[in-house]
Amino acid sequence: MKKLFFAAIALSLFSGNFATAQEKTKSGDFKRWQARVRVIGVAPNESATIGVIGGDVKITETVIPELDFTYFFTKNIAAELILGTTKHEVKTIGSDISAVGGSTNTSVDLGSVYLLPPTLTFQYHFFPMAEQVFKPYIGAGINYTIFYNEKAGNVVKDIKYENSVGFAAQLGFDLMLDDTFFINVDAKHLFLSTDVTVDASxxxxxxxxxxxxxxxPWLIGLGVGMKF
Structure with missing residues (x-):
């Protein structure tokens, strides 16, 4: 009888410790992946040093869909990869083409180009509210921009852009709707430059x-996401 009594106490203690351990494991667990779909406004902050004809450059703004994935190493530290492509119209402004019979202050249509800038950022996420509904974050990282499908337009013969590597800075927040779905607002600034060669032969x-x-460019985004 005494042995049964002590056995019951031991089993009770073991069950209590097991339940506590399970609770700790559960509270320490979290969804490590999240995906977002965003609408992105791309606003270049452009400038250029142009040889031979001088002047500056003008690149159009655009709005695109964007997909991104985030992996959380901890509840605070994460890495995000964004995927999207943009098309821009390009022209020079204030250029001197008097040597080929044009004006000393004119714009030269340089056609269009697509940019594919996959960007990887490392983020720190804050939890300022006890309910963890509003979750701001900051990030910094790197992007590799691929220029493709260049169209030179009707003025010059051809145009080439060199692919480039640049840095990225990021600021944003998630607004949780429940444990899975959320609204996202995000702003990125890409430090992006390229060497361009215009064939005007x-x-x-x-x-x-x-x-x-x-x-x-500035990338300003609004979207929805889910954690999994």
């Missing part, structure tokens, strides 16, 4: 125009 024999172009 159709205007003058052997004419090639080099340019160092800084695009440095």
């Amino acid at each position: 159709n205007l003058a024999a052997g004419l090639s125009i080099p340019a160092d172009v800084k695009i440095n």
